[in-house]
Amino acid sequence: xxxxxxxxxxxLESQGKKIIKLNIGDPDLATPTExxxxxxxxxxxxxxxxxxxxGEKSLREKLSNVHNVxxxxxxxxxxxxxxxxxxxxxxxxxxxxxxxxxxxxTAYGLIAKNLGAEIKLVKTELDSNWKxxxxxxxxxxxxxxxxxILNNPRNPTSSIIDEKVLDGIVRIANDKGIxxxxxxxxxxxxxxxxxxxxxxxxxxxxxxxxxxTFTMTGWRIGYVIANTGLVEKLAKLNQITxxxxxxxxxxxALKALELQSELTGEIKREYYERAKLACDILSxxxxxxxxPSAPFYIFPKCRGLDxxxxxxxxxxxxxxxxxxTSFGDYREHFRISLTAPRNDLKKALNKICEATLE
Ligand code: PMP
Numbered sequence: 001x002x003x004x005x006x007x008x009x010x011x012l013e014s015q016g017k018k019i020i021k022l023n024i025g026d027p028d029l030a031t032p033t034e035x036x037x038x039x040x041x042x043x044x045x046x047x048x049x050x051x052x053x054x055g056e057k058s059l060r061e062k063l064s065n066v067h068n069v070x071x072x073x074x075x076x077x078x079x080x081x082x083x084x085x086x087x088x089x090x091x092x093x094x095x096x097x098x099x100x101x102x103x104x105x106t107a108y109g110l111i112a113k114n115l116g117a118e119i120k121l122v123k124t125e126l127d128s129n130w131k132x133x134x135x136x137x138x139x140x141x142x143x144x145x146x147x148x149i150l151n152n153p154r155n156p157t158s159s160i161i162d163e164k165v166l167d168g169i170v171r172i173a174n175d176k177g178i179x180x181x182x183x184x185x186x187x188x189x190x191x192x193x194x195x196x197x198x199x200x201x202x203x204x205x206x207x208x209x210x211x212x213t214f215t216m217t218g219w220r221i222g223y224v225i226a227n228t229g230l231v232e233k234l235a236k237l238n239q240i241t242x243x244x245x246x247x248x249x250x251x252x253a254l255k256a257l258e259l260q261s262e263l264t265g266e267i268k269r270e271y272y273e274r275a276k277l278a279c280d281i282l283s284x285x286x287x288x289x290x291x292p293s294a295p296f297y298i299f300p301k302c303r304g305l306d307x308x309x310x311x312x313x314x315x316x317x318x319x320x321x322x323x324x325t326s327f328g329d330y331r332e333h334f335r336i337s338l339t340a341p342r343n344d345l346k347k348a349l350n351k352i353c354e355a356t357l358e
Contacts, residue, residue, distance in 0.1 A: 001326055005023050005315065009021055009315060019319070023311075025217075026339060027339045031219070038256075040248075053243060055245065057071070062257050076250060078221070080183060080222035080223075084207050088108075098148070098149060099137060099141060102122065103156055103157060108151075129290060151185075158290075158297045170200045173204070185211065278338055282300060287301065297338065299333050305331070307324045307332065310323070311334060321337075
């Protein structure tokens with residue numbers, strides 16, 4: 001349904017209708033000029049050839065310093081999505097199941113399904129502030145469980161996994177010898193500091209990237225930090241598929257990291273203001289929602305709503321949102337991406353308020 005909405009939005013746009021697109025997580029903000037210039041400069045210096053399937057030494061070393069690991073533990077991937085896909089592929093291709101808290105990022109479910117893996121969901125609810133129940137999670141783990149996938153901060157709720165709960169999940173995983181894949185693509189621009197998976201002991205995997213932190217979605221660069229055995233296997237997969245992430249893009253990513261503190265401050269501030277604006281407008285309605293602790297979603301609940309029908313009819317009013325069913329069993333919810341300029345956002349939120357009153 002997520003993709004159907006997007007296709008319909010694009011079709012309406014091609015017919016000349018203005019659609020405020022709050023349905024996907026693709027920021028409207030531009031990639032900072034310094035990053036663009038670094039890529040251009042690298043291209044001019046001839047960084048346009050095939051290269052290592054592990055990624056460039058300079059970028060791996062920089063990331064190893066950022067995360068306090070060895071460079072051998074780092075592999076550069078085609079966006080975090082390829083990091084998620086290839087890790088899931090390696091851990092689940094011979095069968096087994098994966099435990100995922102819901103609501104979850106749509107791709108985890110679709111990837112598992114495509115790999116023929118069973119998905120075991122730990123359902124979380126708005127009423128309990130999206131708390132992951134440790135007993136439920138533990139009860140779902142069996143001898144066929146190959147991994148737990150966490151996303152912190154979480155999409156679509158923009159909530160943070162409570163630190164004590166995270167401690168508990170890691171304890172359970174370590175006791176049972178289960179690997180956690182922690183997708184932390186929103187962590188570096190989170191409004192609230194989050195505890196990172198690499199702060200724990202145990203054989204766990206970090207997947208993250210540059211898309212959200214530096215508004216580089218279309219550049220397709222991310223990375224995985226894991227044990228060297230898994231890094232080797234991921235590199236072999238890269239070799240037979242994408243070969244390597246373009247070197248000029250890796251150089252741009254290195255520049256982004258060098259300028260991180262000055263570049264991300266502004267990006268984070270903008271999302272914070274948007275989240276505040278959205279909460280102010282939505283709190284005047286009967287919609288229930290949790291305030292975002294990170295960019296850049298809100299996942300309101302409207303009693304009795306059929307969010308698929310709602311999302312389709314809202315498109316006719318010029319606003320695209322994602323139905324809650326794209327993230328698990330959440331028919332009464334819908335997801336708003338705060339990925340439009342504030343003026344558009346205001347208009348769209350007012351339309352959403354009107355539509356949910358009907
Ligand atoms: N993980 C999550 C939780 C996401 O929301 C997204 C993008 N919507 C991604 C990964 C994909 O990131 P990338 O662009 O780095 O592939």
